[in-house]
Amino acid sequence: MRFGFMLSEVTEGLRRNLAMVVSIILVTFISLTFVGTASLLQMQIGQMKNYWYDRAQVAIYLCTDVSPEATCPRGEAAEDVKLQVQERLDSPTLVPFIEKYYFEDHDQAFANFQEQFAGNAVAQYVKPEQLNETFWVNLYDPNQSPILTESFAGLAGVEEVKDQRSYLDQIFLILNIASLAAVSIAALMLVSSALLISTTIRLSAFSRRRELGIMRLVGASNFSIQLPFILEGVVAALIGSVLAGVTVLALIEFFVQGFLAESLPFTSFVGLSDGMLVVPLLIAVGIVLAAAASGLAIRRYLKI
Amino acid sequence: MISIQNVTKKYKGTPRPALDQVSLEIEKGDFVFLVGASGSGKSSLMRLMLREDVPSSGSVHVLGENLVGLPARKVPFFRRRLGVVFQDFRLLPNKTVSQNVAFSLQVIGKSEGFIQEAVPDVLRLVGLGEKGDRLPSELSGGEQQRVALARAIVNKPAILLADEPTGNLDPTTSEGIMSLLNTINLGGTTVVMATHERGIVDQMKKRVVELSHGQIVRDQVAGGYGVRD
Structure with missing residues (x-):
């Protein structure tokens, strides 16, 4: 046709x-x-x-005096807990997964908190020692966060290991x-x-x-x-x-x-x-x- | 040209076959009347030749093709070598005479140049040279059948199948159509015509194949319609 x-x-x-x-x-x-x-x-x-x-990190929250009894029976994490966590993060088993990590103490956490909640009433009542000291960890592959959870979950002095992705x-x-x-x-x-x-x-x-x-x-x-x-x-x-x-x-x-x-x-x-x-x-x-x-x-x- | 061997055709729901062990040979250039009462199997036989249907058993060869085994996609190409006309003309009411004839060439992909030459030629042949621009509704029944004939033969088919082509026409007009069919036949086209009309068959003195209850009861060269009953 x-x-x-x-x-x-x-x-x-x-x-x-x-x-x-x-x-x-x-x-x-x-x-x-x-x-x-x-x-x-x-x-x-x-x-x-x-x-x-890419921006989501894994947070390793250390115990504070106001942490719940069940997870933190000994109250505020002592200096040796921080060393222990740091040692584990630097250990050959974890190093291949970790891109970088840094430590945030009470004062830094407080400063961040004040900035984040500026103008909010809660900012006036919170005190630095109520905020967790935290190891912030960036992984090469964010999907591998369970490795960190497993390594630190049982450690005395660690309140919680939280993958920020769970919020997202x-x-x-x-x-x-x-x-x-x-x-x-x-x-x-x-x-x-x-x-x-x-x-x-x-x-x-x-x-x-x-x-x-x-x-x-x-x-x-x-x-x-x-x-x-x-x-x-x-x-x-x-x-x-x-x-x-x-x-x-x-x-x-x-x-x-x-x-x-x-x-x-x-x-x-x-x-x-x-x-x-x-x-x-x-x-x-x-x-x-x-x-x-x-x-x-x-x-x-x-x-x- | 057409070779039908031991063909039986049964339709679903009827115990008696429409065609029962029919064998028939038609040579190139023949003019054959198929006669018989309604329901004798004429139309079934025509449908088999056109490959509108396949037999329940037996073989049908037309133009060298084995129609029983012919795959569906080859059927259109087989049909291009055949011409067909019917009692009811089957023209397109919204197209002119020329457009009706041209349509059958357009849909098989003929070139515009070929169509512009072939259509006036064939209209002159069927005696409608002056009426190409008319609509079918403006023509008489005889003229409409001439248009249908023109459409059937414009592609120079080797076989022309005519199923009661004069069924709707008065005797005088029928005569004109028959003489046209004769002219077409003399040009070398094999013509197979199914009809009821005694007068036409008797007058033409052509080969007559009579069917009754699905069987061929007579195949006579230069015969008449048959015994009056």
């Missing part, structure tokens, strides 16, 4: 089913916008993980649930747009069943019978996915970069370059979905 002729068949089909074509465009547009948002959210989570996990994990859990929700909605919408595409194409085929009958009779190949219908679905879905791509980029430009990034200046956010990775994905998903749905829909008109 000649290209020009096929193009006129496709245009004819699109024109004849205009209302349905518009609904395909809208449904693919919305569903792919959800897909795009979900992927951006995943990218954002990845980016934040990289950023924060809660935040990421919430973000993950949000992106999972977006993905589920996107999946549902994609299913409905696939069904809509196949219904529309079936309708289009039905309104052209005379042509189809004649095409089969005179020996048009299955491919050339199918192609105009598949293209019809693909063209409609393509328009929808381009709209979704534009929306995702606009979301990044105006909402993420324009609003979020300015109100939360210390967090790194996804940018247009990340969006540029998502847009081809959306277009590819739109095209593949439409081609598969309309190809399947037209199949039963091809029985010889």
